[in-house]
Amino acid sequence: MKEADNVKAFKPVRGMRDFLPEDAFKMRYAEQVSREIARLYGYEEVITPVLESHDLLAAKAGEEIRLRMYAFTDMGGRKVALRPEFTPSIARLVATKLRNAPKPLKLFCVGSLYRYDEPQQGRFREFWQANYELMGSSRPEADAEILTITDNLLQRLGVRNYWFKIGHMGVLRGILGQEEVAEEQQNRILHLLDTKRWDEALKLIEELNVSNRCITTVKEIFETKGKNASQVLEKAKKNVQGYENAVIALENLRDILDLARNSGVKFKTLIEMGYARGLEYYTGMIFEPYAPELDIALGGGGRYDRLIELFGGEPTPAVGVAQGVDRIVLATEKQKAALKAPEEKRVIVVPLSRDMLAEAFKISSLIRAKGILTETEMLGRSASKVLSHADKRGFDYALLVGAQEVKSGKIVLRDMKKREQKTVKIGDVLKEIMKKER
Numbered sequence: 534m535k536e537a538d539n540v541k542a543f544k545p546v547r548g549m550r551d552f553l554p555e556d557a558f559k560m561r562y563a564e565q566v567s568r569e570i571a572r573l574y575g576y577e578e579v580i581t582p583v584l585e586s587h588d589l590l591a592a593k594a595g596e597e598i599r600l601r602m603y604a605f606t607d608m609g610g611r612k613v614a615l616r617p618e619f620t621p622s623i624a625r626l627v628a629t630k631l632r633n634a635p636k637p638l639k640l641f642c643v644g645s646l647y648r649y650d651e652p653q654q655g656r657f658r659e660f661w662q663a664n665y666e667l668m669g670s671s672r673p674e675a676d677a678e679i680l681t682i683t684d685n686l687l688q689r690l691g692v693r694n695y696w697f698k699i700g701h702m703g704v705l706r707g708i709l710g711q712e713e714v715a716e717e718q719q720n721r722i723l724h725l726l727d728t729k730r731w732d733e734a735l736k737l738i739e740e741l742n743v744s745n746r747c748i749t750t751v752k753e754i755f756e757t758k759g760k761n762a763s764q765v766l767e768k769a770k771k772n773v774q775g776y777e778n779a780v781i782a783l784e785n786l787r788d789i790l791d792l793a794r795n796s797g798v799k800f801k802t803l804i805e806m807g808y809a810r811g812l813e814y815y816t817g818m819i820f821e822p823y824a825p826e827l828d829i830a831l832g833g834g835g836r837y838d839r840l841i842e843l844f845g846g847e848p849t850p851a852v853g854v855a856q857g858v859d860r861i862v863l864a865t866e867k868q869k870a871a872l873k874a875p876e877e878k879r880v881i882v883v884p885l886s887r888d889m890l891a892e893a894f895k896i897s898s899l900i901r902a903k904g905i906l907t908e909t910e911m912l913g914r915s916a917s918k919v920l921s922h923a924d925k926r927g928f929d930y931a932l933l934v935g936a937q938e939v940k941s942g943k944i945v946l947r948d949m950k951k952r953e954q955k956t957v958k959i960g961d962v963l964k965e966i967m968k969k970e971r
Contacts, residue, residue, distance in 0.1 A: 548658025636669025
C-alpha cells in the first residue's frame, strides 16, 4: 500500500474527531468549569457506562434519536447501544443503586455521547456533554436552579448575547390529553414540532377525533411566542381556557420564570408555546440556550417526572440539563472569546551537560511538588536552542543547571519575560519563582 493510501485509510471515522493540544485544552477547560459549577451547587459526579442496554436507551428517546443510535448485538447476543444521551443512564442509576438516597438528589456527569447524525458545523457523531440532574423535587425552584446553572456556565465560559428558548410540554399535552389523544399520537405530534414541521403536526391533529375548539386552540398556541415572557404567557393562558392541565402548565412556567428573574438572573428569553424537544420523557418546562453565531442549540433540558418510575424506581419528579461542551467551545471560538484557565507559571529546567541530568530531574521534582508546571529538557539540545524554544512556548523561567554552579550549591535562573538572568542558591529558587511581582 502506498504512503498516501495509508494516510487515507487511517483517517478518523466520519463524524469523529482528533483534538490537538490547543483544542483539547479548550474542551477540558470547559469540562473543568462545568465541574466547578456542579460543586458550587452541590451536584455530585457519577460515571455511567458508554455502552448500555438498547431497551434502556430507546424507551423514551424519541423517534429521531432511536433511528440514530449506534446499536448492535454483542457477542453474548444482547442488543446494546452507545449512549446517545446521559439521562436514561442516570434514571437507571437512581431507580436501582440510589433508590433509597435522600432527596433532593443532585447528580453531575460529563463525557462523550454518540448519534449517527449527518456531520456539519457543531454536529458530530461523537460529541460531549455535561449533565446536571436534580431528582426529588417537583417545585418550580428546582427548574429555576437548572436554568440558573446553565446561565452561570455560559457566563463563566465567556459566551455573549445568548438567549434561552423556553416552552412547557404540559401545555400541548394538556390540550391533547383532555381531547383523549393517545400518548403515542401525542409523541408523534411533538416529534413533528421538534423538527419544525408545524403544518404536518397540525394536519395530524386534524385527522384525529378532536374538537374544532382543539384545532383552533392548537393553531393559536403554535403562533404564540415572543421575548416578553409575561405577555406571551398571558396570551397563551387566554387561548387555553377550559383546558385545565394546560392552564396549570402555564402557571407553573410563570412561577419558574418569576423565581429565576427575582433571584437576579438576567438571561434573555424567547418563550415559544409550540416548541417541543425530541425526547419523549419530558413532562414540564423545556429549554435550549442559543448564541447568535450558531443556528443549533448549545444544550437543552427540562422536566421529566415519570422516567425513573418507568425504569422500576419509585415515582420521582426530576429536572435536568445537558450542556453541549463542544458546542459551547465552538460558540466561544465564533465570538473570539478565548477560553483561558487561571494563569500559572511555567518553568523549564536545562541540564548543561549530561552528568547534570540527574540534578536537573531532582530540581524539577522539587519545583513540581509545589504545583508549578515544570518540564525538563529531554533532547540534549544546546542551552541557546532550548531558550529559543522556551520563549516561543511562553515559559516564564528557565533554570540552567551547570556543573560549576551546582558544585557551589547554585543554578542560573533566567526570567524569560524580562530576558534577565542571575545566579541563585538552589534553596532560593522556589522563592524567586513564586515572587508575585514580575
